[in-house]
Amino acid sequence: MRDRIPRRGWCISIFFALATLSGTRAQTDSAPDIRVLMEQLNDVRTVNADTVRQILEIAGKDPRARQYVVQRLPDLIGRPESDVWLDAIRLAGKLKAKEAIPALQQAMSRHPVAAEPYLTFAGIERLDNDIVAKALSQIGDPAIPAATSLLRSEDAGMRYRATLILRNIGSRSAREALQDRLPHESDPEVKKLIRNSLRP
């Protein structure tokens, strides 16, 4: 019995050791890369043309890597406008990072900055000229409370942008948020946009 208990304990220890090792190996495979990539992303001089694509690829496969990225996005989104800032917002949108919603909501207080290198007038309604709002719309339903909060802003321009966010989310919940806002909206342009957005 004496032998068996320690042996069982040894076996359990081995199991945990293997599990930890497995996790570490997984981290060894991706986390170092993601750390390197995030380090690259952190500096406009070190980031390269593939950095964002690689981060998205790895984060899409590895939840830990994704977690690593999204935890760092709010800080980057809080920085002054730069290529780094733009990349961070792009990542937040494409990773549907609800962890970044508060930072994005905060960034909505800045003037809109373009999301796309080419613009048509229809692109404005897709938020191609407003990267922060576009990221919130890409996050989808988790961003609806933030957008709904922005819909209550005293600034009609902010309400217009919030309407576009909800319009681009396009889900049933987003439409309900717009429907709820419609009777209270006083600005004619915003009201018109809400009406247009609610059309089937």
Add this chain to the structure above:
Amino acid sequence: MTSVDNIIVLDANGNELWRKSIACGEMGFALHPAGMVYILQADYNNNGTVTLFAMDEVSGATKFSIQLPFSWGGTLQPFTGLPSVLPDGNLYLPVETAADPNSPDVLQLLKVAPDGTATWYPITTARQCHGPVIEPHEAIPDSSGNVLVTWDYFGNYTICNGNQPFVELDPISAAGQVLGQYQLPLAVGRLSSYFSDNDGDALLGAQHLFVAGFNGRGVVGFNLGTSSTDLSWQSSAGPLALAGVGAGDQVIVNQTGNTDGSSTLVALTPSLASSNQCPTFCETSGSFPNGTLVAFDFSGTMFPPTLGTSVPANQYFFALPTQSVSGELILGGGVTAPDANTVPEPDLLPPWPQVAMNDSRKASLISIKLNFKGSKTSGDLLGFTGLTPEGIVDCSESLGPKDCSGPPADFHIADRWLLNFEGNGRVYDDASNWTVTQSAGPRHYSSFYINIDNNLTALNCTLPAIPMDGPGPSRVQQPAGQKSIFYIDGPGPKTHVANSNGCAVGFSPIDSLTDWVNFKVKFTNKTSNYSKTVSFYVKLVINTGRQLDKVNSFGKIGRLP
């Protein structure tokens, strides 16, 4: 032996001031109240050259002249209608031409201002039938500032299947917009006037245009208020001629062919929807009590000399007041225009070659025109510029390539190079019955940008196509009750890209760029599901130093590979 035609101008005492003569040719004329005589001359000794001369009424000096285009590459003269000076002070002349034997036959309206400025307005086209088929007739004013153009199709229907002779009335706005196309139910679908025998087969009443057919066998009355024919009458005897229009729009017709050689004056009243007395039309022959004869059509043998009460003066057409209210002449009714209460719109046809390629637009439910330069079309109330909640996105209200560059991420400067364009659909029914959708891309661009180390860096990018690229409601104008649809767009690149990735927007300035994008716009009728698509592209070239190349930046119909 050569005959000579003369137009002789006399002073008040009958003394000749001057004359214009043509041997082996013919002439027609119209008078301008500002002391100008327009003479339309065909010179058959000179390859059938047709020239419009504007001559001083007193001196006979030529103020200006306009040679009309030839047909068939210069081997055939154009067919013209009657020159008319209308109340707006401009001369109007319907002109037919065909570029070559295989091209569509084209009818245009030439408008000439007193200063010699000439404008051509396309009216219609038809497929030739072993030669031209359009015979222009007259340009007559209505009381709404429009021009009523009559013409006939005289293609040989026994040779060209499906082509029956017909007479058509096309009201044209002062700006050249074709307001309608109406075939007149004349038994023989021909008219008989020519520019040198100004015999006026069309007369204007208070609310009607009356037209007599070829050889005077029929008369129709086209109600300008309802845009419908409510008088159609056939002579039971010999040929007839329009004599005039009386009160109540009674048209007076001189019918020849009585056995004793006399003629009968017939007064015809078009039916009125509110009247049960004349369900089709009222006919009164014989005497015409209390009538005010306002215009005569002295058409040679059609008006028998036995009456002896008129001078058989061919080449003559005039009108006197039909009614007088406070001394004001009332002549003509209002054409039912698509946008009667709005500013007249210019013609909304596609570019002329496109009309020609389509052979005829009569069967087309929509005409689409894309404008890539100049000003927006009159009536287009859409705006390119203005501060939006998304910032400034454009910097000009005119069409064409624009340099709206500036610092990156600036809310008040668009920071784009772009090309403003306008799409314009002219529909047969109602603008609100249609939807407009645009697709864009893929976008191709090659560029040099200045990186963070101040070095020029090359890039080549292709961005994916966007199948649904608006236009959004704020960029489309299609109110119910109108026939014009407008939409605008101003596509173009941001002028800064990411330092690490020139295919993404960023903060590094582009130095030079060549950018092209294919677009398609589709107009769809919601009722019939009929749709028409036009492909076009926008190309922008930025020369080194961020200089917009306005020569090589343009929009055009077609597609780039």
